[in-house]
Amino acid sequence: MGTPQQQTPAAGIGTSEEIEQFDAIVIGAGITGLYALYRLREHGLSVRIFEEGGGVGGTWYWNRYPGCRFDSESYTYGYSFSEELLQEWDWKEYYSGQPENERYLNYVADKFDLRPHIRLNSRVVSAVFDEDDDRWLVQLEDGHRARGRFLITSVGILSAGYTPDFEGIDSFKGPWCHTSRWPKEGMDLAGKRVGVIGTGATGVQLITEIAKEVAHLTVFQRTANFCAPLRNGPIDDEAQREIKATYPEIFAKCMATAGSFMHQFDPRSAMEVSPEERLEQYERLWAEPGFKKWLSNFYDVMMPGEANEDYAEFFRNKIRERVHDPVVAEMLVPKDHMFGSKRLPCESGYYEVYNQDNVLLVDVRQAPIERITPAGLKTSDAEYELDVIIFATGFDAVTGSLNRLDIRGIGGQSLKDKFAGGPRTYMGISSAGFPNLFTINAASVGNFVRAAEPLVDWVSEAISYVRENEFTRIAATLQAEDDWVNHVNEAGAKILRSQADSWFVGANIPGKARVLLTAPDSAPVMRAKRAEVAANGYEGFLLE
């Protein structure tokens, strides 16, 4: 294991006068950052994580809103690198909730003795590449500084919360918050008139949960979503034993699929089987838990066309069946985007919430929000009195979390400026003119942990290659970057994920360039590509 060259006595935390030295600096102690720390230390590097939060867990530290939980099977979402960890940890539910997920990541931090290398409550404000000694100088908000040869931004793809710039928000008399900054001490909603803006995966989980306790709930919906029953439940002892005995098979299944989920598409076309057989499959999947309804269906359901629309109509009818008031039901039925073009929110009684007398659904596409008032919220046709406002308005995905850091490469070039028209990287990982920077958050897709582990392994091996061959710089060539950006734009335009106005393409943020923010390729294709690049001596990278 490497050790920092200069370390202060108290848990390695330096004062503002000194500059700590590490081989690698990792920003963010979420799923990816924790694993990067573990893996890089295994490779013999001294590593420091700087984490803005007061604890580890990233997404699972910040998103404490009621109802927050996995949408992927818990046992597919844990780390796979340690057999001991797999056997020790009992997932209690098939789709585990935030408190348990945070507890898991804390358990990992303790088990692998990661904490001494993590500095919490440490917001990075800038990272500047020092061209004279080929190292990154990282500056924290509190004045602390550190230097490292390699910089890994494991800052999450959905971590920069987006709160629309509504006029009057400061005048609101009650408490308000964005779901990703839910107060640790909780919010007292019992008996209150609560307004929720946003009905994405977050809003759907939150609304279902808080509808149980609030006096009145007003949901401000701009776009109706396709949402599917999660069908969560406890994992009993027998299932637990079965899971633990079959982890290799579970992970092998995940690694074989496009999004690293454990669900495989049916190779048949929906339109080639009889209508009866088609419906039978739809109904069977509907009764199953989780993403099966999305990812185990006829393959052409996930392609623009007739099959996609056929299944969309099946979903719409399911919504109509569950909501008593036909006018409200029609408001909840998505009609403006294709099924599967957004990540499918999973729910546990969401639509039934709208059958409650104390719940009101407001269409803010038809009558947009004009302003927040001291007493609530005003749309173009009515005013709503509220005690609490919750913004479930999503994230400035992928680039948002990078833009909050002032990252400067060769010649003082700003990464934010460079990415203004969309990420300019090679494979999401590296950007020309930013040596030794691994924008690991720009490269993951699908089931996060399954995507993050191989990605971190690849980056760790690349770093070891650089060190062993006594290079001091590695960065994508401009040519490789141009080719990759063209590939993302061309291949990305054809896939379902690019068709809707969602965070996948930056369309949820006013003024943000519309481009696919992640790779258009499947996870196996990306792993093969990275392996080939490495096997060819890091082809497409400039090693100096």
Ligand code: NAP
């Ligand atoms: P989101 O999908 O971007 O949804 C944001 C919501 O806010 C949308 O309904 C959006 O409406 C609305 N909104 C934004 N600006 C608005 C405005 N000015 N006026 C009115 N409405 C506005 O964000 P999210 O729900 O946080 O989910 C983001 C992603 O996080 C998901 O796709 C998923 O990948 C992940 N996630 C996963 C889980 C899980 O189960 N593990 C849970 C939560 C989130 P429009 O649709 O019209 O833009």
